[in-house]
Amino acid sequence: MTQERYIPSHVAIIMDGNGRWAQERNQMRVSGHRAGLKTVRKIVTYAATLKIKVLTLYAFSSENWKRPANEVSALISLFIYALNREIKSLNKNNVRLNIIGDISRFSEHLQNMIINAQNLTKNNSGLVLNIAANYGGRWDILQSAKKMAMQVATGEITLDEMTEGRFASAMCMSEFPEVDLVIRTGGEYRISNFLLWQIAYSELYFTDTLWPDFNQNLFDEAINVFNTRERRFGGLHNKEHLC
Numbered sequence: 392m393t394q395e396r397y398i399p400s401h402v403a404i405i406m407d408g409n410g411r412w413a414q415e416r417n418q419m420r421v422s423g424h425r426a427g428l429k430t431v432r433k434i435v436t437y438a439a440t441l442k443i444k445v446l447t448l449y450a451f452s453s454e455n456w457k458r459p460a461n462e463v464s465a466l467i468s469l470f471i472y473a474l475n476r477e478i479k480s481l482n483k484n485n486v487r488l489n490i491i492g493d494i495s496r497f498s499e500h501l502q503n504m505i506i507n508a509q510n511l512t513k514n515n516s517g518l519v520l521n522i523a524a525n526y527g528g529r530w531d532i533l534q535s536a537k538k539m540a541m542q543v544a545t546g547e548i549t550l551d552e553m554t555e556g557r558f559a560s561a562m563c564m565s566e567f568p569e570v571d572l573v574i575r576t577g578g579e580y581r582i583s584n585f586l587l588w589q590i591a592y593s594e595l596y597f598t599d600t601l602w603p604d605f606n607q608n609l610f611d612e613a614i615n616v617f618n619t620r621e622r623r624f625g626g627l628h629n630k631e632h633l634c
Contacts, residue, residue, distance in 0.1 A: 396614065396615070396618055397617075397618055398441050398442060398443060398614065399443065399571035399572045399614065399617055400443065400444045400445065400568045400571055401443075401444060401445040401446075401447070401567060401568045401569065401570045401571050401572075402438065402443055402445070402446055402447070402570070402571065402572045402573075402574065403446075403447040403448075403449070403570045403572070403573045403574070403585070403586055403589075403590065403593070404434070404446070404447070404448050404449065404573075404574045404575070404576070405449045405573070405574070405575040405576070405577075405582075405583060405585055406427060406430075406431070406448060406449060406450070406576060406602040406605075407575060407576050407577030407578075407579055407583075407601075407602060408423075408576050408577030408578070408600070408601030408602045408603070408604075409423035409424045409426065409427040409601070409602055409603060410423050410424075411423070411577065411601055412426060412427075412601040412602070412603045412604065413426070415601075420462055420465075421462065421465040421469070423603060424465065424466060424469055425469065426603035427602045427603050428469060428473055429603070430602055430603050430604075430605055430606075431448065431473075432477070433606065433607065434446075434605065434607075434610060435481075435486070435518070435520055436484075437607045437610060438518055438610075439484065439486065439517060439518040441614075443518060444518070444519065444567075444568065445518070445519045445521065445564075445567045445568060446518060446519070446520055446521070447491070447521035447522075447523060447564070447570065447586070448520070448521070448522055448523065449523045449526070449583075449585050450470070450522050450523055450524050451466055451467075451470065451492075451523070451524045451525055451526070452523070452525075452526060452527055452583065452584060452585070453492070453493065453525055453526060453527035453530055453584070454527065454583075454584065455525075456496075456525075467497070467501070470501070470524065471500075471501060471504065474504050474505070474508050475504075478508045478511060478512070481512060481520065482511050482512050482515065484517065485515045485516060485517035485518075486512060486515055486517050486518045486519075486520050487512045487513060487514075487515040487516075487517065487518070487519045487520065488508050488509055488511075488512045488520050488522070489509060489519060489520065489521045489522070489564075490505045490508075490509060490521075490522050490524055491521050491522070491523050491524070491526055491531075491563040491564060492523050492524045492525040492526030492527075492530075492563070493525050493526070493530060493534075494524065494525060496525050497524075497525065505524075519567060521564060521567075523585070523586075526563070526585075527584045528582075528584045528585055528586055528587030528588065529584055529587065531562050531563050531586075531587070531588065532562070532587060532588055534561075534562075535558055535559075535561040535562045535588075536558075538561040539553050539557070539558055539561060559588065562588055562589070563589075564586075564589060569589060569591075569592070569593070570586060570589050570590045570593040571593060571594065571617070572593060572594050572596060572613065572614070572617045573585075573586075573590050573593045573594070573595050573596065574596045574597075574598070574610075574613050575595070575596070575597050575598070576598055576600050576601060576602045576605050577598075577599070577600075577601055577602060578597070578598070578599040578601075579597075580597050592622065594617050594620045594622065596613045596616055596617065598612075598613070
């Protein structure tokens with residue numbers, strides 16, 4: 392009898408390898424980012440088909456500003472292009488778009504686009520698509536700490552009332568289930584300042600496949616590996632518990 396496959400509720404993906412994909416083809420790095428956008432479309436569609444509740448994609452980290460100015464400009468332009476081109480389709484397919492990160496560094500035009508896109512899809516009940524843009528895990532933790540410190544300073548809460556749960560509620564994605572599975576493409580084995588708090592007990596899956604080449608079959612493979620893991624959340628192995 393075949394065991395039923397469990398589909399994780401929340402999957403987060405570090406989409407790495409666009410630049411190397413382009414370089415292998417003697418193309419400009421921006422062409423790799425464009426190819427990566429096509430993969431985003433396919434994976435978002437497939438995630439919705441699988442009934443995944445939340446998909447979080449690491450699109451632009453707070454460290455990406457260190458890249459050459461022309462590449463940063465190209466990434467921002469591609470982000471604007473994607474918002475313009477994809478938002479109607481996302482809305483039509485009942486996808487809720489949510490941008491996480493410090494958007495204050497973006498132009499006023501882009502900030503307004505983000506707000507309008509989120510407002511357009513906010514009542515959709517299907518897949519939640521979180522796009523991490525100018526996001527960093529350390530920033531996320533720090534901005535929560537500042538909120539908690541302000542509440543203590545104003546007497547809204549006492550220091551003892553600053554619990555782990557209250558702290559987490561001030562962070563990005565607090566309304567969504569915790570991340571079950573983190574996938575990183577591109578052959579690197581690190582987290583790169585992504586969701587440091589939210590992935591404390593996530594299962595990690597790494598693949599050498601560059602992001603533009605990632606597809607439904609490879610997504611299935613990651614989920615299949617996820618199904619072989621026993622998630623103990625700090626507890627004992629089932630067999631150990633019986634001893």
